[in-house]
Amino acid sequence: MAAAVGVLLLGVHFLGDGRSDASSGAPKPQGTGVTSAPATSAHSSPAASPSSSAGRTGKASPGPSPSRTTIEVPLRGSGTFVTAQASGETVGKGSRRLRYVVEVETGLDISPSAAAKEIAGILGAPQGWTHDPRNAFQLVSAGAPHDLTVKIATPKTADSLCWAGIHQDTGGEYNCEVPGGVVVNLKRWVKGSPTFTGPIHDYRALIINHEMGHFLGHGHVTCPGAGRPAPVMMQQIKGLHGCVPNAWPYDKNGQFLTGPAV
Numbered sequence: 554m555a556a557a558v559g560v561l562l563l564g565v566h567f568l569g570d571g572r573s574d575a576s577s578g579a580p581k582p583q584g585t586g587v588t589s590a591p592a593t594s595a596h597s598s599p600a601a602s603p604s605s606s607a608g609r610t611g612k613a614s615p616g617p618s619p620s621r622t623t624i625e626v627p628l629r630g631s632g633t634f635v636t637a638q639a640s641g642e643t644v645g646k647g648s649r650r651l652r653y654v655v656e657v658e659t660g661l662d663i664s665p666s667a668a669a670k671e672i673a674g675i676l677g678a679p680q681g682w683t684h685d686p687r688n689a690f691q692l693v694s695a696g697a698p699h700d701l702t703v704k705i706a707t708p709k710t711a712d713s714l715c716w717a718g719i720h721q722d723t724g725g726e727y728n729c730e731v732p733g734g735v736v737v738n739l740k741r742w743v744k745g746s747p748t749f750t751g752p753i754h755d756y757r758a759l760i761i762n763h764e765m766g767h768f769l770g771h772g773h774v775t776c777p778g779a780g781r782p783a784p785v786m787m788q789q790i791k792g793l794h795g796c797v798p799n800a801w802p803y804d805k806n807g808q809f810l811t812g813p814a815v
Contacts, residue, residue, distance in 0.1 A: 624743045628725070630658040630707035636695035637665035641673045643691040645683030651768075652691045652699040653734070658706045661739065672703055675758045680801035682765060701768060702734035703761070711738040727790070728760055730767035737764070746790045749798045758800040759785060766802065777812035784810045 634656035643650060655669035673692040675681060682688045693699050706714060708725035715723045718731025729736050737760055745756040762785040774786045779795035785802050796812075803809055 624662045626740050626743050627661075627707055629709040630739075631660050632710055632713075633659050634704060634706075635659050635665050637669035638694050639666040639669040639673075639692060640694040640697070641670075641677075641692040643689050644673070644677035645689035647683070647685065647687040647689040649687050650689040650691060651701060652693045652697070653701045653703055654693055654695065654697070654699045656702055656704045658704070658710055658739070661705070661707070663705060663739075663742075668705055671754070671757065672761055675761045676765065678758070678801070680803045680805065681758075681762060682769065682802055684803045684807060688769065703737065704734060705737045705739055705742055707739050711736050728764055730764045735761070735764040735768060737761075741790075748789055748791075748793055751798065751800075755800045759789065759798075762800060762802055773815045774812040775815045782810050784812050787812060 637655045637657070639655070655665060655672055657663050657665040657668055669692055673690075676690045676692075677683060683690065704711075704714065711728070712723050712725055714736045715721055715727070715729035715731065718733075718736070719729060721729060723729055723738065726738065726740065728738050728741055741760060742757060743753075745753050749756045749759065766786050771786050773788060774784050776783060776787060776794040776796035781796055782799035782804065783789050783793055783796035785800065787796070789796075789798060799810060801810070
């Protein structure tokens with residue numbers, strides 16, 4: 554399994570189709586000294602505190618809903634991570650089973666185990682990637698063998714990880730898929746996107762489905778037509794181009810939602 558995933562990762566890496574929502578070829582950001590901490594038990598999150606208004610930049614947008622401002626989003630974190638002590642059953646029936654762990658940068662107002670369970674719910678949803686009969690996923694706990702890691706990190710730490718993994722400058726704004734896993738920018742996880750309406754959980758589903766789609770070998774696409782659902786492999790944060798926001802790879806009828814390749 555590890556060898557197969559390695560081959561898949563190399564194939565995606567050399568396709569050069571972009572595995573983050575940032576543009577490639579940007580100057581290298583300054584290093585932040587990101588390190589991996591030993592796996593430890595998930596801790597309860599401290600009392601939530603309001604975040605500053607400096608969250609979404611670059612585009613005007615309506616004021617965020619209360620659900621998007623209950624977790625503080627520091628620009629820079631510790632650079633070390635705690636691995637969730639959480640596990641679950643295999644979801645999906647495919648032979649391509651991916652075991653994953655969830656890590657959260659230490660010191661954030663997020664429970665690693667709660668984040669892991671939310672991600673597991675996204676990956677196990679009927680309209681998610683398990684609708685493809687080739688795919689299966691299993692959340693595993695700290696210390697267990699795994700095929701990829703989903704990291705939730707502050708903007709500067711995410712930038713460092715994305716640059717180290719794929720040499721793309723994510724500018725403190727974007728998520729990415731890197732060899733060995735997925736990097737989720739805390740800012741996006743908490744505040745969503747100006748282009749996406751609806752509950753924050755739905756936007757988190759878009760993050761996970763988009764980056765996991767890259768991990769599975771899918772490249773970027775664009776809007777297939779005005780009024781149609783935006784494919785999850787579309788860079789929706791950069792504009793919907795006539796499509797309507799959508800967080801899932803498949804519609805309710807089981808149709809794969811895609812568009813012209815970019």
